Amino acid sequence: MAEGIAARAAAVAALNAVLGEGRMLAELSEPDLAPQDRARAARLTEEVLRRLDPADRILAPKLRKSPPLALMNILRLGLVEMALGAAPYGVVNACVAIAQQDRKTRHRSGLVNAVLRGIDPAALAEQPVQKLPRWLRQPLVQKWGRDAVHQMETVFAAPPPLDLTLRPEGPHPEGEMMPTGSLRLSDPGRITALPGYAEGGWWVQDMAAAIPARLLQAQAGERVLDLCAAPGGKTMQLAATGAEVTALDISAARLRRVEENLARTGLQAQLIAADALHWEPDGLFDAILLDAPCSASGTIRRHPDLPFIKDGSEIRGLAELQSQLIDRALYWLKPGGRLVFATCSLLPEEGELQLDAALARHPGLKTTRLELDGISSDWWTESGGLRLRPDYLASQGGMDGFFMMRLHRP
Structure with missing residues (x-):
């Protein structure tokens, strides 16, 4: 040709x-x-x-x-x-x-x-920027208003930069250090050719996706579960703290990618391919990170095909699955243990409403707000959840949309 x-x-x-x-x-x-x-x-x-x-x-x-x-x-x-x-x-x-x-x-x-x-x-x-499909745009306008949604659409219309999560001791490329600690590259070229790739000095991870592990604050020696772990960015973050990490995912094929990334970075975690709705651990955990399956509506800047594939019909089923996973994860925590739940979704059904429902189902359950570098106090909700939107830091390329909450078991 x-x-x-x-x-x-x-x-x-x-x-x-x-x-x-x-x-x-x-x-x-x-x-x-x-x-x-x-x-x-x-x-x-x-x-x-x-x-x-x-x-x-x-x-x-x-x-x-x-x-x-x-x-x-x-x-x-x-x-x-x-x-x-x-x-x-x-x-x-x-x-x-x-x-x-x-x-x-x-x-x-x-x-x-x-x-x-x-x-x-x-x-x-x-031409005006491309609008989100009605099933997604309408609830976002109701939640945040037309101007905010238009700003999100403007971010979605531009090619996203590449974010890296760095290991403190590892080599890495030159780039813009974001307020949250991620390194941002505007024109990275071939990933495997970047400085520090072969040495395991970093891994690709959107800056928003790197925050749930920071919110969990895993400590060396703790027993930590990364639930729904693939592709493994959060697993590596947790392993880098010195915690004893178990990474569980329903897909054995996707876990192989986690295994490859762990090998490249020299980090360790126990990998288990199993359905979290049926799996039972052999002991309780000090902390659990649950990055639950969701609509991925917050990742359109990196997945522009998503608006043409999905129609919103799967949201109710996903929200029910997320609730089940929250309940199971809480059951696996030691008394006083902590759970961070996260979804890369912009929809309240997969975020703010999940927090309200979890607090209603589990009397005594508490949420915790933390002061984290680069996180504005305005991004925290009244209920204690952290809402990240694509239009935040828009002049620097924005970020994926996420909702996350840190829960403490009594």
């Missing part, structure tokens, strides 16, 4: 899978490409998803009727890539070539050529 076409073709195929088959990008097999082209394909796919609605508004006047999805995705890709600064001549030729490769779009390759040559890619920057 000609130079530059392979990565674009892979991006179009990924868009077809997300928008036509409802598949998450993380579930797709990696294309058989050189690492550089694979990274380029992923970047183009995500950029199109972040700008899909604005791109469609520009393309619509150039189309008499809606073309097949595969052809529309070629047009979207071409427009977005030109808007990002790629040479129009090369982009148009590549998109025409991609159309000609598929018998379903071959006869419309002339349309691709005419449309892409007839649009002004600079107009894409003038």
Whole structure:
């Protein structure tokens, strides 16, 4: 395949899978490409998803009727890539070539050529940012107002920076130190080529995702459980404190990634593949970190495919599962032990309401607010939960949306 076409073709195929088959990008097999082209394909796919609605508004006047999805995705890709600064001549030729490769779009390759040559890619920057889907946007507007939600959407529309959690003694790249202690890189390049990767001096972890382990405050020698542990960032944080860590996850495949990261960083934890709703520990724990399964609605800046895949129908089931996991985790704590519950969700059903319900179900249960570096007092709720939003620190790239609470068993 000609130079530059392979990565674009892979991006179009990924868009077809997300928008036509409802598949998450993380579930797709990696294309058989050189690492550089694979990274380029992923970047183009995500950029199109972040700008899909604005791109469609520009393309619509150039189309008499809606073309097949595969052809529309070629047009979207071409427009977005030109808007990002790629040479129009090369982009148009590549998109025409991609159309000609598929018998379903071959006869419309002339349309691709005419449309892409007839649009002004600079107009894409003038379009309003893409809105969240109604099932998600409506409850967020009710909770925080339109201005706050618009600011979140603005953060979601931009490629996210890369955050690293550092080991104090390990080498690491140059970057911006965030108020919470994470290192932020705006243009990291290939992850495995960064200074300190081979030495295990750091691991990739959004700054918001690094806060639950800090909130738990595990101590050396304590018996600590990381519940729903994969991909393992929090496991490594806990292990780095010197605590005796057990990491449990329902997926053995995902735990293998945790094992690889532990080996690279030289940290230790006991890994157990089991369903937390049926597993029983051989003793009680001093502290438990529960990063529960959730809608992941707070991670759209890093997973722009999510709004096109989910419709909110799973929220009730997830909230019920979260409640069950909280109850089981509390049962595994030593008297006086502490539990940190966290979800990477923006929805109150998976956050603020979970805290209210847990306090109602367990008389005597207490919440604790801590003063942590980089955490504004305004981010704490009246009930004692910590709410993080994507629009916080927006000028520095924002953060994932999270809710977390620290509970003490009487």
